[in-house]
Amino acid sequence: MSERYAEVAVLSGSPQRAVFTYATRPDMALRRGMSVIVPWRSQWAIGIVLAVTAESEVAGPRLIERVLDRRPLLTSDQLDLAVWISDRYLAPVASCVQLFLPPGTPSRPRRSAGSFRPLVPARPAIPKRLVLSITEERLRRVVADWPQSKRSRPGDLLAALCDRKEGLVADEAARLLGGRKALDSWLAGSALAVRDGDSIILAIEQEDARAIAASLRRTASERRQLELLRLLTDGPLDEVTARRRSAATRADIDTLEHAGYLLRQDDAPVPGSVAPTPSPELTGEQQSAVDEIIQSLESDDGSALLLHGVTGSGKTEVYLAAAERALASGGGVIVLVPEIALAPQTIARFAARFPGQVAVRHSGLARAEAREQWRQVYAGEKRILVGARSALFGPVKNLALVIIDEEHEWTYKQTDPQPRYHAVTIAREMARERRLVTLLGSATPSVVSMAEARAGRSSLLRLTQRVQSGADGPRVIPQPIIDVVDLREELAAGVRSVFGRELDAAISEALSRDEQVLLFLNRRGMSALVCRACGEAIGCSRCSIALTLHRPGPYLQCHECGERQPAPARCPLCLDERIGAMSFGTAQLEAEVRRRWGDVPITRWDRDTASSADSHEALLAEFADRRSRVLIGTQMIAKGLDLPSVTVAGVVNADLSLRESDYLAAERTFQLLSQVAGRSGRGALGGRVIIQTYSPDHFAVVATAAHDYDAFYTAETHLRRMLDYPPFGRMARITVTRSSIAEADAEAERMVHELSSLRDRTPGSVARILGPAPASPARRRNQWRRQALLIGDDPLTLLRQVELGRGWSVDVDPLD
Incomplete structure (x- = not known):
């Protein structure tokens, strides 16, 4: 048939x-x-x-x-x-x-x-590279005489102020700007000029004012074209990158090309034109790990391996050696990193070893670029795919090896939208079903991954030595010294600064020796805005959480729905003026560093300052090139960065993650503290780590200070075994959303009652049903949320028997 x-x-x-x-x-x-x-x-x-x-x-x-x-x-x-x-x-x-x-x-x-068009992207035309076609001397003349064809009253006023050092009388300034009201409005909303009696004078340097005036007098296309020329002074750029960074259009590039200022050249790579960087000599531990991975690749029976290597032990060299063997046998490779911030470093390492073979996938790519990268992998033009968790699903030909770096990171778990998968779990299934090798690497493996290895369901490889590459081969270097500071004792001693005495002295010494410092605080922005009269925090109108204060601005923003509003001068509830920031964030930490150490160059790296892949790369380059002396950031600076000039790493307050209200708080704290410590002392100068905490005796802090993963694992699994938490049981969370709190409560109660009845008829699958209870947050985007948690050997057996219906969502193996 x-x-x-x-x-x-x-x-x-x-x-x-x-x-x-x-x-x-x-x-x-x-x-x-x-x-x-x-x-x-x-x-x-x-x-x-x-x-x-x-x-x-x-x-x-x-x-x-x-x-x-x-x-x-x-x-x-x-x-x-x-x-x-x-x-x-x-x-x-x-x-x-x-x-x-x-x-x-x-x-x-x-x-x-x-x-609808075919889904497979068409092969693009040969890409073009933009190159300046004029000398530096002529370029300087061109830039100096660049057109200013737009009429701008503020530009005219700034130009006039530059020519008159004593300033302009207010009447003349008002005439240039179009009237007194226009002048008053411009002065109120601009920091470029101020009143001085009856005169208007510049508030900025004359050179800066001339540049701003020139920019105001140029059309948008004139500004874009000028920015493109300035970018090309640093060297040729491919057309896609040049357009993205300068915002120039194709018409802008055509104009500059016709004027003779730049050339378009074919940018197609010549196969074999770039020599790969040679493989370095491996340590004995590294070679043993590589040998076992190669054995798994050759056995073709599908296996998962956990590479537990201390920070700085050279896990990336093991990845590269394993990838080399996979490629040599005709296979393809997928490499996952937990953050876009880490992608440039990893891409650079793999591209240098395997030129012309590396494609990229992550959310920071423009749509056209992401589609072209997918097409190159699909067509077999590139055999290595590097990216965030979504790269796991790339169409790599003859996939033989999946590498997941920093496998413990929570970013490998997708929360929204569906499916709410975990990349590590899927990679293990791929190893089983497709008979390939999945290699998980971390200095602080997740408790679940380590339990799998200790139970024999995956192989455990260890790198116990920290190493540094050199002309004479790798050499072993010591782990950084970790000191724990009890903030209770600092408070008793009268210390009111965010920097305890030990951390303050260590930072001062490092800066005096022209070394670099890393300061970690797992909270971005400033803090909540709280009224000291009525005690209420300014909350989001759509979610049940407080808004966070951010600078510059200042403004308030909800970190759930994104609602943003100006910071009020009075409390909206009681109208009292005694309203101010409470708690502490990275922005405030930056201000404290400037207050204490003056004009020391600072790089702040969090989601407020790094909103794209390019900004991540720029911030990393700024610090790695030593244009900055102090790096301040949230957890993204704790993930796999190689910063050999950092000699002091300070954890300002370890309790922020330790006091989170979920069962993973201790594990996350141990991982964060250990990873932050791993950024220090990677160079010849050695390193020191100072952890400030109100809980110096907590087992996660004690184990971090001793560089003792096994001690942490033993204590943590003892607690989890008693509560049936993973890896000793599985969890699933169901959440309902309704427009009213009464409807949410009623629906949640109904579902928990139905599940409880099913549990009594399905013995062994679910040990406990917790809830219903308010979700976190209890209200999001004007919708009320309630949840229940199922814990047991197989919660899905129960959930597959019910029809959850409208407004329900399921998160299997939740991480929060």
């Missing part, structure tokens, strides 16, 4: 977990993994064929409209994994399939079936 039907995962945006049956025509020649256009209600949507069958359980299924891509887009292995992810995380199959599709794939229905 001919195969007349297809089971299709439809990208409809619907939370339904089902797949849908459609009829086919014989001329379609459908195969698993092909993309098609299908009718969806009164519209059209993209679908991925999961199976082609001869029979249908659905009467009169609708007909597939057309095939979108003639070749299967996904392999059988990818489709099987998508179905496994759906079952493991109780997520819609379509959402899981979409993980494997090219970036930018439409995920919503459209009114016209003809509006």
Whole structure:
């Protein structure tokens, strides 16, 4: 019997977990993994064929409209994994399939079936490189005479103030600006000039004022073109990068090319034109680890390995050696990093060793660039894919090795949208089902990963020595000295500064020796704004959390929904003026460093200062090039950065993570403190770490100070075993959202009652159901939220028996 039907995962945006049956025509020649256009209600949507069958359980299924891509887009292995992810995380199959599709794939229905284009990106034209075509001397003259064709009253006023050192009388300034009201408004909203009696004078340096005046007098295209020329003075750039960094359009580049200021050159790489960097000599421990990984690659039976290496032990060299062997045997490699901030360092290391073989995938890429990177991997042009967790689903040919660096990081867990998967869990499944090697690396492995290794379900490799590469080969260097400061004793001694006496002295000594300092505080922004009269914090109008104060501005922002508003001068509730910042954030820490050590150059690295991949790279370069002396940041500065000039690392307050209200608080604290400590002492100068805390006797702090992972693991697993927490039990959290608190409470109570009844009839799957209770936050975007937690051997057995319905979400193996 001919195969007349297809089971299709439809990208409809619907939370339904089902797949849908459609009829086919014989001329379609459908195969698993092909993309098609299908009718969806009164519209059209993209679908991925999961199976082609001869029979249908659905009467009169609708007909597939057309095939979108003639070749299967996904392999059988990818489709099987998508179905496994759906079952493991109780997520819609379509959402899981979409993980494997090219970036930018439409995920919503459209009114016209003809509006969809093939999903595989077309091969682009040969990229162009932009190069200056004039001398530096001529460029200086061109820049000095660059057009200023826009009329700007503020620009005219600034230019006049530059020519009159004594300033302008207010009447003349008002005439240039268009009237007294315009002058008053401009002075109030600008810091460029001020009143001095009846005169208007500059408030900034004359050179800066001339530059601002010139910019104001230029059109947007004139400013973009000038910025592009200035960028090219540092050397040629590919056209995509040049346009992104200067905001220049193609028309701007055409104008400069026609004027003879720059040239477009082909930027296609010549195969073999770049020599790979040679592999360094490995230590005995590194070579032993590499040998075991190679043995696993050659056995072809699928395995997971945990590489537990202290900070600075050379785990990356082990990754590179393993990747080299995988490529030599015809395989492909995926390398995951936990943060976009770490991607440039990792990409640079792999690209230097394997030139022309490395593609990139993470959320910081522009859509066109992300699609082209996906296409190069899909076409087999590049065999190594480096990126954040989404890179795990890249179409790498003959995938043989998956490397997950800093495997303990919570960023490998996706929280929203569905599927709420964990990359480490999926990588382990890939090793089992696709018979490849998954290599997990960390100086502080997660308790779950270490338990897997100790139970024999994965191999444990150890690197116990910190090493430094040199001309004579690697040499062993000591771990940094870690001192714990009891903040209770500092307070008793009258110390009111955020810097205890020991940390203050260490920073001063390091700066006097022209060394670098790292200061870690796991809280960005400033703090909450609290009224000292009524005690209320200024809260988000849509969420049940306090707004955070940020500078410059100042402004308040909700870190849940993004709501932003100016900081009020009075309390909105009681109208009292005694309102101010409480607690402490990285912005305030930066201010304290400036207050204590003057104009020392500072780099602040958190989500307020680094909003894109380019800004991450720029901040890292600023500090690595020693243009800055002090690095202040949140947890992103604790992740795998190699900073050999840092001799002092200070943890300003270890209790911020230790007091979080979840079962992972101690583990996160140990990992953060150990990773921060690992940034210090990587060079010849050695290093010192100072941890300030009100809980110096907590086992996570004690184990960190002793560089003793095993002591932490023993204490932590003892507690978890008593409570059936992972790795001794599994967890699943269900959350309901409703527009009123009464509806949320009622629905949560109903579901917990139903689950409790099922549990009594399904012995052994769930030991406890906790809740219902308010979720965190209890209200988000004007929606009230309640949750329940299921703990036991297999919570999914229970959840698969219920229909959660509208407003419910499931998070399997939650990390918060």
